[in-house]
Amino acid sequence: MSVPTLALGGTRPLDGSGCEQPFSLPAHHLVTHGVICGMTGSGKTGLTMVLVEEALRSRIPVLMIDVKGDLPNLLLAFPDSEAATLAPWIDREAAERDGRTVADVAADTAAARKGRLASWGLDTEALRAFRDGMSVRVLTPGASHGEFVHVLSPLERPSARWKSDPEGASCALSAAVSLVLRLTGRDPDPARSREHVLLSLLAERRLRSGEAATLENLLSDLERPPLARVGAMELDAFASKRDRRELAGALNALLASPTFATWRRGTNMNVGEWLAPRDDGRTPAVIVSVAHLAADERMLVLGMLLEEVLGWVRSLSGTSALRALVVFDEVYGFVPPHPANPPTKRPLVSLMKQARAFGVGVVIATQDPMDLDYRALANAGVWWVGRLQTDADRARVVEGLANAHGGSACAPVDARRVGELVKKLSPRWFVMRDAHDGAGVRLVEARESLAWLRGPMTRGELIAARGA
Numbered sequence: 337m338s339v340p341t342l343a344l345g346g347t348r349p350l351d352g353s354g355c356e357q358p359f360s361l362p363a364h365h366l367v368t369h370g371v372i373c374g375m376t377g378s379g380k381t382g383l384t385m386v387l388v389e390e391a392l393r394s395r396i397p398v399l400m401i402d403v404k405g406d407l408p409n410l411l412l413a414f415p416d417s418e419a420a421t422l423a424p425w426i427d428r429e430a431a432e433r434d435g436r437t438v439a440d441v442a443a444d445t446a447a448a449r450k451g452r453l454a455s456w457g458l459d460t461e462a463l464r465a466f467r468d469g470m471s472v473r474v475l476t477p478g479a480s481h482g483e484f485v486h487v488l489s490p491l492e493r494p495s496a497r498w499k500s501d502p503e504g505a506s507c508a509l510s511a512a513v514s515l516v517l518r519l520t521g522r523d524p525d526p527a528r529s530r531e532h533v534l535l536s537l538l539a540e541r542r543l544r545s546g547e548a549a550t551l552e553n554l555l556s557d558l559e560r561p562p563l564a565r566v567g568a569m570e571l572d573a574f575a576s577k578r579d580r581r582e583l584a585g586a587l588n589a590l591l592a593s594p595t596f597a598t599w600r601r602g603t604n605m606n607v608g609e610w611l612a613p614r615d616d617g618r619t620p621a622v623i624v625s626v627a628h629l630a631a632d633e634r635m636l637v638l639g640m641l642l643e644e645v646l647g648w649v650r651s652l653s654g655t656s657a658l659r660a661l662v663v664f665d666e667v668y669g670f671v672p673p674h675p676a677n678p679p680t681k682r683p684l685v686s687l688m689k690q691a692r693a694f695g696v697g698v699v700i701a702t703q704d705p706m707d708l709d710y711r712a713l714a715n716a717g718v719w720w721v722g723r724l725q726t727d728a729d730r731a732r733v734v735e736g737l738a739n740a741h742g743g744s745a746c747a748p749v750d751a752r753r754v755g756e757l758v759k760k761l762s763p764r765w766f767v768m769r770d771a772h773d774g775a776g777v778r779l780v781e782a783r784e785s786l787a788w789l790r791g792p793m794t795r796g797e798l799i800a801a802r803g804a
Contacts, residue, residue, distance in 0.1 A: 342390035345783035366697035374722025379764035383782040405627040405792030411801035471618040481795040484602025504647035511640035639679030659695035717771040
């Protein structure tokens, strides 16, 4: 059986000499995960999309976490690059400001795009094969411009994980309770909040016995508690009747809110189902977009999602092949250095440490490398570094390159030389280090993406693209 390879673009030696040669990365190299760093305009999102496209072309399912609104551009994988195809997506106001018609801009854009694709040997047949070979879903928790997600399913719907992976199920439950408390304006911190402890105990009691722990059921338990003690304290001493009534009232108000109903609709938060092989043979590409959420809601929802990913990974059999790829574009704030500990950090760090044994690769991208917990990411085997302007950013990233997983298998990194090079890189060019490749550091240019990258998509545009 042939080993899948990802045709990412071209490569040159670090000194830029010689002719550019085609470059492909063996897919299984991403089992040890990847990190992409680069300032705005470096081509970071373009490289991220090319990695996604190549995984899908190799029939490897992909889960994408979208914070900025760029990754739904995968929906713009059109069957051709004709002006008539692109015209509906041209920014009319921008064209008018430049004194041009939409038709003129579409014609110029199509011609330029055809030329760039052709330079990488990509034609209409490749575009059509790519579009026909994948099945794209865009999930938008709490909003209707994508598919609804029942974000509280780890709380409200029983799961077999309570028997197979109770620790993972408990972490997912904790994240769901935190979200509920955040929506009621209460303290969501599992370590500080008495309300969090009480709701978690009541919910876990039901879930472990195979019952649903809906908010309606928890309301009933708050009114008629099925337990007498919490830890070493009497229940009334831990949470008085008045406190429990106030919490029940807040939960009831939440249940009565029409807005909250959107958090309890749609598909379960079940990564295994999302990425399962499809009957029609197309490869799943699932985008979880949280660009519409407030910052603290993003943190809680993605904490829940990553706990679910971790639980799914632990349920898989071991393999050295890449069976799925998880891509997190713009990870700023979600895996920060010690001592910060947002709800996304624990499951993401655990994935970076454990997922490789189960054939699941994780690729994270950021334009702010100073925010990354490099001790947690030191195991990443493949690094791509685009242009970085500040000395601190370059120093931090070169440190990551030097410590990339692989030890003596990789040639040593010349920190001064790489730091100077990163300062001067052109867009779409990256310094790459692959711990599986004894060649060490090389220059790589990302090819043109098959999907048209036109920037963050609005709600209306996403709805239109899903219907196209």
